[in-house]
Amino acid sequence: MPAEFDIRRVPDGYIADPYRVLADLRTKAPVYPNPDGSFVLTRYADIEHIYRDPVLWSSDKKSAFWPKFGDSPLFEHHTTSVVFTDPPDHTRIRKLFQSAFTRKALNAFVPRISGLVDGYLDRLADAGQMEVVEEFSFRLPIEVVSDLLGVPQSDRGLIRRWAEAILTALEPSLTQDQLDHGNRSVIEFKEYLCDLIKARRANPASASDTEVIGTLADAEADGERLTEIELLHQCIFMLNAGHETSTNMISHGIHEMLRHPDQIDRLRRDPGLIDPMVEEVLRYQAPIQINNRAATTDIRVAGVDIPKGSNVHLMINAANRDPDQFPDPDRFDIGRKPNRHLSFGLGVHICAGNTLARMEAAIAFQKLFERFEKLDLVEPAQIAPRIRFREIKRLVIAAKS
Ligand code: HEM
Incomplete structure (x- = not known):
């Protein structure tokens, strides 16, 4: 199997269960030379090591994205956002995010999150059934x-x-239509944000205390900490990073719990398991399944030579199921401890929104499983055919109080 694996054309069955295919790859070739010259890494220890060394392993995507996007809005966006920059630019931009994501700033969201979740669950109680993605986990x-x-x-x-x-x-392979759509979207998104920032500047009193856009726009205004192009792309990145991933975390959490009713009983008996449950959901179905880095020098990993400039795929999904790190890794166990999954990455780029995401998940799951006595899957969940983001497209559940 390893000789035939190609991350650009994953084998049949991969979308339904990537973990089985990747476990085989991890056993046979944990640093796998993909036919396009990139490398697919599946061992927790190797991936952890790479995350922790931003000097040897760059997040800058200019040379990787140029052949794919050319001189285009998508290229500008994906090479300017904080996640795809290296120090010192990364350090400068990341500092601005830090100040917006302090615990104090985030605590202000608890009543808002609780109120939103109550509203979705009221609708579920009234209707007795819900398509979770559209009506809850996306919203x-x-x-x-x-x-x-x-x-x-x-x-x-x-x-x-x-x-x-x-x-x-x-995604590793794209149609022309997807590319065109992506480029148009960057242009429209930038225009939209320019207008939004202008309106905020014209009327600063209209902004709420918890708005990050103010922090970022102030940094742009002083002319040194952030350029205008950087400001717009950080806003786009945060809007993108902050919702699709969390949507999938919530959908997968509900799905896995309904597939493992013994774990729902366990949570009801011991509500203190809510935080480890959130971690287990994140480990078991990582919303972002792959991160990438480029080697900044010729380097050897686990006996395999990786030439300078090579793109490596850090398979978070495989690391999270590595038996050397997680005993019985395919078991969904909401009490799992320790649980040092890599779903938020690690090192300097570790997810800036991880506390917020964990907060949303804990409130959503706690309220759902507390409120309804009986919860069932109405039909099998539909998984989207994407490999970087693990997305549930449709999830219908029935509930009784
Ligand atoms: C379950 C939800 C989420 C998951 C699984 C997730 C996952 C990740 C991962 C794996 C990275 C590291 C990328 C890398 O090292 O190459 C990352 C970075 C980032 N995430 Fe998240 N994320 C989530 C939610 C959020 C939210 C809610 C926000 C903000 C509102 C956010 C903002 C960011 C930012 C700004 C970065 C870039 C950090 C940097 O490069 O220094 N994320 N995220």
């Missing part, structure tokens, strides 16, 4: 991240469409 994070950036209620559907097109462009 919560988009509301929260849009609040964070001060996007008005009426425009939130637009954000979703742009975000989907821009993130789809990161």
Whole structure:
């Protein structure tokens, strides 16, 4: 099997269960030379090592994205956002995010998140059935991240469409139509944000205390900490990073719990398991399944020579199921401890929104499983055919109080 594996054309069955294919790869070739010259890494220890060394392993994607995107809006976006920059630019931009994501700033969101979740669950109680993605798991994070950036209620559907097109462009293979759609979306998103920032500057009193856009826009205004192009792309990145991933975390959490009713009983008996449950959901179905780095020098990993400039795929999904790190890794165990999964990455680029995402998940799951006595899957969940983002497209559940 390893000799035939190609990350650009994953084998049949991979979307339904990537973990089985990757476990085989990890056993036979943990640093696998993909036919296109990149490398696929599946061992926890190797991936952890790479995350921790941003000097040997770069996040800058200019040379990787140039052949794919050329001189285009998608290229500008994906090479300017904080996640795809190296120190010192990364350090400068990341500092601005830190100040917006302090515990104090995030605590202000708890009542808002609780109120939103109660509203979705009221609707589930009334109807007895719900398509979770559309009516719950997508709505919560988009509301929260849009609040964070001060996007008005009426425009939130637009954000979703742009975000989907821009993130789809990161998949390993793309159609011309997807590329065109992604490029158009970056242009429209930038224009939209320029207007939003202008309006905020014209009327600063209209902004709420929790808006990050103010922090970033101030940094741009002083002319040294952030350029205008950087400002717009950080906002786009945060709107994208902050909702699709969290949507999938919530959908997968509900799905896995319903597939493992013994774990629902366990949580009801011991509500203190809510935080480890969130971690187990993140480990078991990592919303982002792959991160990438480029070797900045010729280097050897686990006996395999990786030439300078090579692209390596850090398979978070495989690391999270590595038996050397997680005993009985395919078991869904909400009490698992320790649980040092890599779903938020590690090192200097570790997810800036991880506390917010964990907060949303804990409130959503706690309220759902507390409120309903009986919860069932109405039909099998539909998994989207994407490999970088593990997405549930449709999830219908029935509930009785
Ligand atoms: C379950 C939800 C989430 C998951 C699984 C997730 C995952 C990740 C991962 C794996 C990275 C590291 C990328 C790398 O090292 O190459 C990352 C970075 C980042 N995430 Fe998240 N994320 C989530 C939610 C959020 C939220 C809610 C926000 C903000 C509202 C956010 C903002 C960011 C930012 C700004 C970075 C870039 C950090 C940097 O490069 O220094 N994320 N995320």
